[in-house]
Amino acid sequence: MCIPNPTIIKCFWIALCTFNLISCKAKEETNIILMATNFSNLECRAFAMRKLRYNLADKIRFAEDSIANLPPGCIQYKNLQLQLQKYQVDKENSLVQSLQLADTIKLQLDSILKIRLQSSDKIKLFDKALLIEMEKKNCK
Amino acid sequence: MHYNICRITFIVAIIFMVSCNKADVNDTFLISKKTKNYSGQYLRNYYTLLCKISKSTPGFFPPQVARAYGYAGIANYEAVVNGIDASKTLQGQIVNFPNNTIPKPAVNAEYNWAICSNAATAEIIIKMFDQKISDVSLHSIDSLESAQLATLSAGIGGDIINRSIAYGKSVATAVYNYSVTDGGNKSYMDPFQLPFTMPADSFCWVPTGSLKNPISPFWGNNRPFLNQDINNTQPSAHLPFTTNPSSLFYKEAMDVYTQVKNNSLDQVEIVKFWADDPFQTCTPCGHTFNIMIQLMEENNATLEKSSVGFAALGICENDAFISCWKTKYTYNLTRPVSYIQKYIDASFKTVIGTPPFPAYSSGHSCEIGASTRVFIKLFTDGSGSYSFSDHSQLQYGFPIRNYSNFDEMATECANSRFYGGIHYNMDNVTGLQTGKTIGNNINTLINWPKNIE
Numbered sequence: 200m201c202i203p204n205p206t207i208i209k210c211f212w213i214a215l216c217t218f219n220l221i222s223c224k225a226k227e228e229t230n231i232i233l234m235a236t237n238f239s240n241l242e243c244r245a246f247a248m249r250k251l252r253y254n255l256a257d258k259i260r261f262a263e264d265s266i267a268n269l270p271p272g273c274i275q276y277k278n279l280q281l282q283l284q285k286y287q288v289d290k291e292n293s294l295v296q297s298l299q300l301a302d303t304i305k306l307q308l309d310s311i312l313k314i315r316l317q318s319s320d321k322i323k324l325f326d327k328a329l330l331i332e333m334e335k336k337n338c339k
Numbered sequence: 340m341h342y343n344i345c346r347i348t349f350i351v352a353i354i355f356m357v358s359c360n361k362a363d364v365n366d367t368f369l370i371s372k373k374t375k376n377y378s379g380q381y382l383r384n385y386y387t388l389l390c391k392i393s394k395s396t397p398g399f400f401p402p403q404v405a406r407a408y409g410y411a412g413i414a415n416y417e418a419v420v421n422g423i424d425a426s427k428t429l430q431g432q433i434v435n436f437p438n439n440t441i442p443k444p445a446v447n448a449e450y451n452w453a454i455c456s457n458a459a460t461a462e463i464i465i466k467m468f469d470q471k472i473s474d475v476s477l478h479s480i481d482s483l484e485s486a487q488l489a490t491l492s493a494g495i496g497g498d499i500i501n502r503s504i505a506y507g508k509s510v511a512t513a514v515y516n517y518s519v520t521d522g523g524n525k526s527y528m529d530p531f532q533l534p535f536t537m538p539a540d541s542f543c544w545v546p547t548g549s550l551k552n553p554i555s556p557f558w559g560n561n562r563p564f565l566n567q568d569i570n571n572t573q574p575s576a577h578l579p580f581t582t583n584p585s586s587l588f589y590k591e592a593m594d595v596y597t598q599v600k601n602n603s604l605d606q607v608e609i610v611k612f613w614a615d616d617p618f619q620t621c622t623p624c625g626h627t628f629n630i631m632i633q634l635m636e637e638n639n640a641t642l643e644k645s646s647v648g649f650a651a652l653g654i655c656e657n658d659a660f661i662s663c664w665k666t667k668y669t670y671n672l673t674r675p676v677s678y679i680q681k682y683i684d685a686s687f688k689t690v691i692g693t694p695p696f697p698a699y700s701s702g703h704s705c706e707i708g709a710s711t712r713v714f715i716k717l718f719t720d721g722s723g724s725y726s727f728s729d730h731s732q733l734q735y736g737f738p739i740r741n742y743s744n745f746d747e748m749a750t751e752c753a754n755s756r757f758y759g760g761i762h763y764n765m766d767n768v769t770g771l772q773t774g775k776t777i778g779n780n781i782n783t784l785i786n787w788p789k790n791i792e
Contacts, residue, residue, distance in 0.1 A: 242733060249736030253611065253691075260692045263549045298394075301734040305387070308733060313636060319726075326728055326739050339738065 231321060234311055235328035241304050242329065243338040248297045255293060259286050366447045367421065374422035375792045377453035379645030381487050382415060383632050385460045386649065388483060390621035390629060392476045396468050398527030401622040401694075401702055402558045402664055405656040406523045407467040408624055409564065411460060412653025414514040417441050418459035418507045419646050422452035426788035433564040433654070433785070436517055442509045451495060451503045453642055457487045458507025459514075466515040471527050522561035532557050542580035543671045547693040554696045559665025565784055568658035568777045569665060574769045577672055577699045582682050589682070591763040595675040596683055599690060599760040610690045610759035612737050613703065613752045623703050623752075624656045627710045629731035634718055644791045648717050655709040655781050659774050663705040664696075666773070672699040675763055689760035701762045701770035704753035708774020709781070711745040716782045719745070749774075 262283050269276040316322050333339045389411060393404045413429060420426050421444055430438045444450055461484040465472065492500050518524060526532070531552040537543055544553060563569045578588045602610075615626050631652055635645050675698065679687040696702075715723045723745045730739055742748040753771045756762035 242736070245734065245736030247736070249611075256692060260548055261688070297735070298391075304734040308730060312730065319637070322728070326730075326741075330738065333738065 227321075228324065231316070231324050232328045234315065235325050236332050238307060238311065239329055239332035239336060239338070241300070241307060242333060243336050245297075245300055245304055246333070246338040248293065248300060252293050252297060255286060255289055259283065259290070262286065367444050367450065370447075371422055371450045371452065373424065373643070374419045374452045374646065375424075375641045375643035377456075377491075377642035379635055379640045379642045381453055381491065382456055382460060382642060382645045382649065383635060384483055384487065385411075385415075385464065386628055386632055388479055389464060390625045391479070392464065392468055392472070393621040393625050395473060395476060396471050396527065398471055398530050399468075399622075400530050400554045401624060401706075402555050402660040403523070403527050403530060404622040405624040405660040405706070406518075406521075406526070406561075407464075408628060408649075409653040409657030410467055410514055410518045411463050412650035413564075414459045414463035414511045415456050416646050416650035417514060418455040418510040419452040419642060422450070423643050423646075423788045423791070427786045429650070429785070434562055434566055435520070440517055441513045442506070444506055445502065448502055449499050450506060451491060451499055453491050454488065454495075454500060454503035455507035455510070456642060456646065457484060457491060458504040459511040460507075462508045462511035463514060466511065467518075468527075470525065520562070523558070526555065526558075530554055538671060540671075541582075542673055544673050544697040545677050546695065547674050547676055548695060550695040552695070553668075554694075555664060556668050556696075559661060559668055561661045563658045563661045564654045565658060565780055567780050567784060569662050571780075572662045572773045572776050573666060573669070574700060574773060577670060577763075577765055577769070580672070591765055592675055592678045592683060594764060595757065595760050595762075596679050596687060598758055599687070602690065602758055606758040607690055608738070609751060609755045612732055612740060613755035614691050614759065623706050624660070626731060627656065627706060628652065630729055631710075631714070633729070633731055634714065634727070638718060641792050643788075644717070647787055647791050648713065651713045651717075651781055651785070651787065652710055654785070655713055655778055656706055658781070659706045659709040659777050660702065662773055662777060663700055663702050663770060666700050666769075667697040667702075670699045671697045672766075674698045675760055679760075687760075691759050691761070693761050698762055699766050699769065700773060701753065701756050701766040703756050704749075704762075704767045704770030705774040705777070707749045707752040708771040709778040710774075711749040712775060712778020712782055714745045 262279050266276060266279045266283070269279070311325065312322060316325055330339075389408065393399050393407065399407070413433075417428060417430075420428050428438075428441065430436050430440050461480050464480055465477065468476065488500075488504070532555055533552060535552065535556040537545075537553060537556075546552075559569075578591060579586075581588050583589060598606075613623070613626075615621075615623055620626075621629075628649075631648060634640075635648060638644070640648065674693050676687065676689050676693050711723070714725070715721065719725050724743065725745055726741075726743050727745075727748070728739045728741045729748075733739065740751075742751075749771060753767040756767055757764050
């Protein structure tokens with residue numbers, strides 16, 4: 200029977216372990232990127248909600264600025280008042296939706312950062328992947 | 340003979356003192372598991388909830404929120420301090436909080452400090468939001484308290500559980516009773532503290548939005564936790580107000596104007612990131628506490644470190660807002676937007692809305708300056724270097740922001756108010772400096788336990 204050279208056996212095992220390590224690491228990285236991709240869908244919605252809130256906040260403050268310079272009772276004043284009432288309704292709706300979304304994101308993020316990733320290197324990889332995904336989806 | 344009498348008296352006195360000290364140490368502290376042996380997660384869950392409650396309770400503006408966080412931190416700290424090695428109660432260390440304010444744990448009885456903390460924190464939050472707290476918030480607190488109690492009670496005798504709950508609640512009640520005399524009690528019922536008349540001088544604050552009255556004009560008279568945080572931190576006067584285009588004051592306003600007109604996209608992002616969002620914010624103080632939660636999680640802080648951290652940060656925030664508000668209503672300085680629209684460009688718009696109170700000095704800068712001193716002490720070797728990514732605003736649709744140093748983070752927060760057109764640069768520089776002094780006071784003038792985990 201042919202007995203292989205012990206050095207060759209050693210090399211074989213080292214190569215096998217290294218291959219395993221690399222493939223495990225690659226798989227782990229793929230999982231993290233997948234996690235970031237899924238999370239980016241939620242985050243994109245949050246980004247859109249944020250834009251909406253800021254636009255609304257601007258509309259409200261600009262309308263309030265204008266109304267302050269108008270004589271009460273004039274047509275423009277009344278129109279702006281009606282507009283402001285509508286904005287207030289939009290504000291309430293946007294607030295409820297944003298807070299619900301914030302709760303969902305917070306829960307998911309806690310699960311990702313505290314339970315699934317834990318190590319700072321993995322979290323950094325997740326952050327980077329999330330940024331790339333957000334850019335891809337034009338949510339930045 | 341005379342010498343012998345003196346010697347005997349001295350020895351008797353020493354024995355008496357030693358025996359007195361011994362009487363204070365009972366087996367309670369030996370038979371109860373140390374605070375550091377419990378997870379800090381139970382406490383951090385309350386702080387996550389506290390942010391939500393602050394957002395949804397009417398009348399909670401930045402000073403009111405800072406106060407609520409302040410007393411919550413103290414109540415929890417006092418509920419667990421007996422389980423921390425070489426620790427000192429805050430009694431006798433903070434203003435008008437003498438010894439024997441807080442009930443002592445029973446002698447030779449076992450306590451579960453995590454259950455004490457759970458009970459104390461739930462109780463103090465309810466008390467701090469009291470008359471305006473919503474049913475939803477109350478339900479959230481009750482649910483969290485019950486769920487955590489169930490986990491913490493596993494395998495523990497009923498007597499220990501009941502004793503620990505009762506002790507936690509009694510500590511919270513004592514801290515709440517202490518709070519009612521500070522000048523801010525139930526201020527959420529009347530956050531504008533009317534009647535108040537802003538002087539009509541040309542340098543004085545005028546409304547910048549729909550709110551015609553400035554927030555909490557008498558807040559600076561509140562009792563702080565450390566007198567030094569107010570007496571020794573009041574800044575010198577701001578640059579003399581003038582409309583002369585060649586003056587330094589005019590230049591300050593012109594700098595704001597030029598900055599807002601030329602902001603980069605990143606600077607606009609920074610403004611919004613630190614602005615703490617229209618409609619749904621737990622105020623700058625809440626944002627800073629969210630950062631603290633994240634830092635504690637990254638460091639696996641036990642109940643011991645979490646309790647010290649939240650207490651120190653709460654004291655910082657409370658005192659920073661009192662000090663800053665005292666300055667604001669000493670000078671009553673008009674906001675950049677009002678000055679610019681009147682003397683430079685009537686069509687000028689800020690990046691975000693300007694909050695309803697005077698400009699000098701900046702509340703954001705003061706609170707972040709103070710709180711970063713606590714972060715530096717808790718999480719660095721003193722240098723402030725710490726690689727940190729703020730995830731706390733992701734839930735509101737903001738990207739992660741990265742920092743390598745807490746001072747860098749504080750500077751960015753302060754600058755955000757300049758980029759936004761909300762503050763003159765002098766407001767931020769002064770606010771940051773005041774905050775740092777307050778943070779240093781809290782780190783050094785209070786005897787905190789060392790080597791906490």
